[in-house]
Structure formats: C-alpha cells, structure tokens
Amino acid sequence: MNQFQYVRPTKAQAAIEAVAKDPNARFIAGGTNLVDLMKRGITAPQKLVDINRLPLKQIEHQGSSLRLGALALNSVVANDTQVRERHPLLALALNAGASPQLRNMATVGGNMLQRTRCTYFYDLSMPCNKRQPGTGCGALEGINRMHAIFGHSEQCIAVHPSDMSVALVALDATVQVSGPRGSRSIPFADLHRLPGTTPERDTNLEPGELITAVDVPDSPFTKHVHYQKVRERASYAFALVSAAVALDIENGIIKAARLALGGVAHKPWRLTAAEQVLVGQPATEETFRRVAAVAMQGAKAFKHNEYKLRLAPNALIQALKTAAAA
Amino acid sequence: MVSDLFPTPENTSEPQPDSNARRSFMKQAGGILGLALAPPLVAQAERLTAYSRTIEGATDLTLRINGQTRTVRAEPRVTLLDALRERLDLTGTKKGCDHGQCGACTVLIDGQRVNSCLTLAVMVQGKEITTIEGLAQGDELHPMQAAFLKHDGFQCGYCTPGQIMSGVACVSEGHAKTDDQCREWMSGNLCRCGAYANILAAVREVASKG
Numbered sequence: 001m002n003q004f005q006y007v008r009p010t011k012a013q014a015a016i017e018a019v020a021k022d023p024n025a026r027f028i029a030g031g032t033n034l035v036d037l038m039k040r041g042i043t044a045p046q047k048l049v050d051i052n053r054l055p056l057k058q059i060e061h062q063g064s065s066l067r068l069g070a071l072a073l074n075s076v077v078a079n080d081t082q083v084r085e086r087h088p089l090l091a092l093a094l095n096a097g098a099s100p101q102l103r104n105m106a107t108v109g110g111n112m113l114q115r116t117r118c119t120y121f122y123d124l125s126m127p128c129n130k131r132q133p134g135t136g137c138g139a140l141e142g143i144n145r146m147h148a149i150f151g152h153s154e155q156c157i158a159v160h161p162s163d164m165s166v167a168l169v170a171l172d173a174t175v176q177v178s179g180p181r182g183s184r185s186i187p188f189a190d191l192h193r194l195p196g197t198t199p200e201r202d203t204n205l206e207p208g209e210l211i212t213a214v215d216v217p218d219s220p221f222t223k224h225v226h227y228q229k230v231r232e233r234a235s236y237a238f239a240l241v242s243a244a245v246a247l248d249i250e251n252g253i254i255k256a257a258r259l260a261l262g263g264v265a266h267k268p269w270r271l272t273a274a275e276q277v278l279v280g281q282p283a284t285e286e287t288f289r290r291v292a293a294v295a296m297q298g299a300k301a302f303k304h305n306e307y308k309l310r311l312a313p314n315a316l317i318q319a320l321k322t323a324a325a326a
Numbered sequence: 327m328v329s330d331l332f333p334t335p336e337n338t339s340e341p342q343p344d345s346n347a348r349r350s351f352m353k354q355a356g357g358i359l360g361l362a363l364a365p366p367l368v369a370q371a372e373r374l375t376a377y378s379r380t381i382e383g384a385t386d387l388t389l390r391i392n393g394q395t396r397t398v399r400a401e402p403r404v405t406l407l408d409a410l411r412e413r414l415d416l417t418g419t420k421k422g423c424d425h426g427q428c429g430a431c432t433v434l435i436d437g438q439r440v441n442s443c444l445t446l447a448v449m450v451q452g453k454e455i456t457t458i459e460g461l462a463q464g465d466e467l468h469p470m471q472a473a474f475l476k477h478d479g480f481q482c483g484y485c486t487p488g489q490i491m492s493g494v495a496c497v498s499e500g501h502a503k504t505d506d507q508c509r510e511w512m513s514g515n516l517c518r519c520g521a522y523a524n525i526l527a528a529v530r531e532v533a534s535k536g
Contacts, residue, residue, distance in 0.1 A: 006402035006448055009378040018378075028449075035405070035444045036425050048402070050449055075438070099514025100501070101492065102426060104438045105445070235513035 001035075002044040010053045012178055012210060018049045020180040020208025027051050027210060029071060030105040032098070033114040040122060042131060056109075056212055059083065065174075065215040070109030074164065075100070077108060087216050089225035089246050093167035096229040099236045109211040111164045112175070112191065116202045116266050118147060118158040129155045130199040137199075145304035146238070149312065150265040156199030157302065159263050160192060161238045166262035167227060169270045170244040173216045179209035188214070192267030199266075221246035221258060224326050228319035229262075230311060239263035241312045243319040247283065254278045254287075259295065264312055271295045271316075288320040387447050391416065392460030400447055407431045407442040410457060418458035418487050422516075429515035432488040432495075433457050439495035439514075458487035461494070469535065470494050473528035481519035489515045493529040502533035 007025075009015045019025045024046035028034055037043045056071040059080050066086055068077055077083055078094035098106065120126045120138035127136035139147055139157050147157040165188070173188040192203050205211075224247035231237040242262035248255040257278040259271040274295040281287040292313035301309050384401050389409065398404075398413045407424070410416040410433075422430030424443045431443040434456040461468035470493050473479070480486040492515045496502045501511035508529055509522075517525060 001403045003383075003401060003403060006381040006446075007378055008380075011378075014378050028446075031446060031449070032426060032441075032444050035446065038403075039425065048446075052449065099429065100495070100499075100511055101429060101432055101439050101441045101514045102444075105440050235510050 001038045002041075002046075004045055005047045006050065007047060008050040008053055012051075012054050012056075012212065015049050015051050015054060016178060016180055016208050016210050018047070019210070022047055023207065025049055029107040029110040030073070031110075032102050032106045033110065037115065041124060042122065051210070061086075062215075065217040067176075068108050068214045068216065070176075070211045070213055071107050074098070074103040074106045074108070074111055078103065086218065086222060087167075087171060088223075089171060089221060089227060089244055090164070090167045090216065092225065092227040093163040093242075093244060096227055096239075096242070097163035108164070108214055111162050112168070112214075113203065113205075113211065114160075114162055116156075116158050116160040116192070116195075119143070121158060130158060130195075133198075133200050140302070143304055144302040145307075146240070146263075147302060147305050148265050149299045149301050149305060149308045150261075150269050151194040152266065152300070153195045153197065153199070155197055156195035156266065158195070158199075159265060160202070160267050161263070162268065163227070163229060163239065163242060163262060165192070165268040166242055166244045166260045168214060168216065169268040170246055170258040170260035171216050171219065171221065172258070173214050175211055176213040176215065177205065177209050178212050179206055181206075183212075185215075188268075189270050195266045202266075219246070219258075220248040220256060224249050224323045226319045226323040226326060228315045228322065230315050241308055241315050243312070243316040245316070245319040245323040247278075247320070247323050249283050249324060252282055254281050254283050259291075259316065261295070261312055261316065264299075264308065273297070283320075283324040285317070285321060288317045288324075291320070292316045381448060388451050389414075389447065389455060390453065391455045392457060398447065402446060402448045404447050405443055406433070406445040406447045406450055406455070409447040410442065416457050416459055420484055420487055422485065422488070427516075428485070428488075429492060430485050430488040432491040432515065434491060434495060437495075437498070439492050441514075456491075458491060461490070468494070469532050470497070470528070473531050474525070477524045477528040477531065478521070479524040479528040480517075480521050485515060485517045485519075489517065489525055493525070493532065496529055497533045502529050505530065508533070 007018055026045040028048045028050050056069040058069045059072055060067055074094050078091045084091045118139050120128045121131050126138035129137050148159050169188045175186045175191050177184050193201055226245050229239050229242040231239055239262050244260045246258040257275045259275050261269040274291045277291050277294050296313050299309055381402050384399050386397050386399050389396050398409050400409055410419050420430040422428035426441045426444045431441055432439050433442045435453050470490050496511050502508040
C-alpha cells in the first residue's frame with residue numbers, strides 16, 4: 001500500500017474542504033472497498049480523510065421518510081427496528097450482502113460508493129478503461145460471465161455489486177450530499193452513472209461532495225417484499241443477478257410496485273416500465289411472467305453471460321411470487 | 327481538548343507492556359500533537375480546524391488489546407492485522423487472503439467481529455480490540471475454544487482463530503439458533519480443509535448452552 005497522510009476531522013466542513021481542494025485525497029469510512037483497492041495498487045490516494053468522527057450515524061424518522069445517517073453501519077441498519085418495520089426490503093438486501101464481518105465495518109454511504117468493478121479492473125496486467133481511461137476493456141472480448149446485460153458501453157461492461165443499492169433504488173430513496181458549494185439532494189436512481197465514454201466515473205458526485213444521509217420515503221411496501229439473490233454459493237458472494245421486489249396488494253390486485261435488478265448493469269437497475277405493467281393486475285404467475293418479459297427488453301449479453309438473459313427474469317419472477325405470498 | 331485517541335500518561339491507568347515503550351510513547355505523543363500544528367506539513371484548512379488530527383509517517387499508535395494498552399510505532403497504512411502480527415507478537419490472528427474474503431483475520435472491535443486485514447490500525451485507537459489470545463482466562467479455555475476441541479472443528483488449524491472469534495460473535499449476536507442460520511452467519515469464514523460440519527457443531531453447542 002502507498003504511503004498517505006491521515007486526517008481525522010470532527011467537522012463535516014473540514015472534511016469536505018480537505019477533499020475538495022486535493023484531487024489526491026479520499027474520504028474513508030469503513031474502508032472495506034478502499035483499503036482493498038489500495039492494497040492492490042489500483043488506487044493510491046495521497047491523503048485519507050477519516051470521516052468516522054462526524055455525527056452521521058443516526059437513524060431517525062423525519063417527516064415522511066426514514067433518514068439513515070451515512071455512517072450508520074450496514075449491520076446496524078439491517079437490524080434497526082424502524083428499518084425492519086418500515087422497509088423490510090432494505091433489511092433483506094443488506095443481509096444478503098458481503099459477510100457479517102464486512103457488514104460490521106461498511107457504512108450506508110460507503111456501500112453505495114463502492115466501486116463498480118470487475119476482475120479486469122482488479123488485474124493490473126490487463127487493460128481497463130475504468131482503472132486507466134483509454135486502455136480498452138479487457139472484459140469485452142474476455143471472460144465476461146459476471147458482466148452487465150443492461151446499459152453497458154463498449155468502454156465498460158462491469159456491474160455495481162451493492163445489494164443495498166438495489167433496494168434503495170427500488171424504494172425511491174434520496175441521497176443527501178454536502179459539498180464545497182453547499183448541500184443538495186440526489187434521487188438514488190441518479191447517483192450512479194452508466195459507463196458511456198467515461199467509465200472512470202461511477203457516480204455523479206462532484207469532487208469533495210460528501211454523502212451525509214439517505215432518506216427512504218414512507219411507503220406501503222411493508223409486507224409484500226422480497227430480495228432474491230442468485231449466486232454461485234449459498235452465501236458471501238456477489239450476485240450473478242438479484243431482484244428487489246416491493247408490492248402493494250389489495251384483494252389480490254397489485255396497487256403499486258417497485259422493481260429493481262442487481263448484477264446486471266453499471267448501476268442498480270430500476271425497472272420502471274415493468275412496474276407500470278403490474279399496476280391493476282392480479283398477483284399471479286401469469287402476470288409476473290409478462291412483467292419479466294417487459295423487464296428484459298433491451299438486454300444484451302456477451303459471450304459468457306447469456307445465461308443472465310434467462311436467470312434475471314427467472315429471479316424476478318421468483319422474487320415476485322415470494323413477495324406476493326409474504 | 328484532550329483526545330481519547332492520544333491519552334496523556336496521566337489519564338492512562340492501564341498497565342503498560344513495558345516502561346521503555348511508555349517513555350517512547352510519551353515522547354511520540356508530544357511529537358504527534360506538534361506535527362498536527364506544524365505549518366510546513368499541514369494544510370491551511372487543517373490548521374484552522376482545531377479538532378482535526380493529521381498524521382503522516384510513522385507515529386506511536388495506542389491500541390487497547392485484550393484489556394491492555396499497547397503502543398505500536400506504525401504508519402497510517404499499517405493494518406490492524408499487520409500491527410498485531412508483525413509489531414505486537416500477537417500471531418494468533420491469521421493472515422489468509424489479506425483482502426476481506428476469507429475471515430481468517432477476524433477480531434472483535436468493541437465486541438463486534440470485523441476483518442482486521444481491512445482495518446487501519448490508526449483508525450481503531452480508543453476502541454477495545456479482542457483477539458484469539460484474549461479469549462481464555464489463564465489456563466481455562468473460552469467455551470468456544472473448548473467446543474472446537476471437543477468437536478474437532480479444524481484440520482490444518484489456519485482458519486481456526488478467525489472461526490472461533492466469528493463463532494463467539496455469532497452466538498452473542500443471537501445468530502446461531504438453527505443450523506441454517508448459523509451456516510449463513512458463519513459464511514464470512516472460509517475453511518479450505520472443509521471442517522464446516524464440525525465447526526457448525528461447535529458453534530451450535532455453545533449457542534445451545536446459552
């Protein structure tokens with residue numbers, strides 16, 4: 001790991017200033033992704049700004065949404081009574097991610113800001129437009145079984161691995177951000193970017209912008225929810241595909257729906273068009289199959305991940321069935 | 327402001343490992359505080375922010391490990407795992423993958439299990455760290471250690487300290503109530519010998535004894 005200067009402010013403004021004016025500075029919270037990348041020499045910040053002393057750990061209901069402090073630990077959020085009652089989908093997704101040890105370290109803000117990445121991003125001997133812009137994409141013609149089927153570009157076909165983010169995009173969360181030019185709110189769906197011609201940028205955050213909280217609005221999605229994660233072993237692995245489903249069902253008819261897929265794109269993949277198809281329909285397998293077909297429109301696979309074209313809709317149907325029966 | 331991260335000798339009542347380390351710590355503590363305020367090394371914003379701490383290069387870090395206060399001279403890039411193994415002779419905690427994928431390095435911080443390989447030592451000053459060496463009471467094994475012996479919960483033994491630390495946390499979290507739940511919540515610890523069945527039996531037995 002490279003040498004770096006370590007700074008530990010107790011005021012958000014000091015943390016923001018330290019990163020905003022130094023392109024080689026990075027925030028560090030749980031460090032589960034950043035320290036790993038630094039050990040591998042993939043990133044080498046000259047300064048780490050430890051934000052763990054900032055007062056951003058609280059989970060509290062404000063107005064009509066539940067505010068999760070950016071420094072709330074994944075394990076704490078997953079186990080929080082309000083989260084489990086109001087947003088059980090989020091608790092399910094969190095507990096499907098990483099391992100108990102990592103969830104005790106990773107924060108809400110850090111989880112969503114983990115890098116979109118693939119094995120070529122990690123392999124310093126291979127080209128990667130995300131790690132080193134302009135060098136090419138090793139995955140495009142390489143081993144691409146873990147890669148994207150939606151929203152990819154010729155520059156990058158990596159996927160975002162966060163389970164938590166799949167639930168948050170489905171639940172219409174809003175990210176609260178403070179930066180050198182003040183504060184702003186970002187709809188969760190607009191936090192992450194598609195690769196396009198700038199795969200080196202995972203998110204729309206500006207230099208020095210710090211996530212302070214995420215707001216999850218109150219919703220009727222407190223019962224009929226499911227997070228279906230398909231992976232190559234029973235636990236502690238990235239998703240091949242995952243599906244987040246939240247339904248509001250009355251007398252067997254779907255009043256409202258929220259759907260998202262993980263492991264399929266450079267960002268958590270919200271399925272707005274498929275949601276519309278569900279509204280007013282009976283909660284039956286026949287409906288779910290039609291919806292899954294709509295969800296897969298526009299999907300394009302590569303040599304080794306064609307299986308995702310069948311696995312993703314199947315995971316979605318399974319999640320819909322499980323959510324409806326919950 | 328007196329920082330709990332840089333305790334002065336007066337408010338450090340815990341036993342020190344040896345007196346030389348204590349003298350060295352006192353010298354270095356002064357050095358750190360001086361560094362934080364020194365203009366050539368510290369940017370304008372940090373100097374104006376009285377509550378910021380800045381550390382560059384090797385400094386003396388103060389860690390609470392297994393009930394003792396230990397001082398280790400290390401750069402900010404040194405992980406807790408390396409501090410334990412390479413600087414403090416606490417080699418019970420194992421380095422497996424060194425990337426948070428195997429759980430061999432599991433320790434408890436303030437009672438919660440974490441991967442020490444992805445933890446920077448500089449960031450856990452002031453917290454209570456428990457390693458495998460801190461479980462037994464003298465010659466009396468921790469119930470989890472005894473259960474691993476009884477159930478033969480290991481073959482080569484390399485993953486064992488991490489498995490035991492994780493098992494202790496798994497039980498205290500209440501995540502070992504059924505076999506399936508225990509498997510899921512022990513999934514952060516890999517055993518390449520494949521002693522999983524016996525590891526499961528050991529953790530479940532400790533959990534069942536409440």
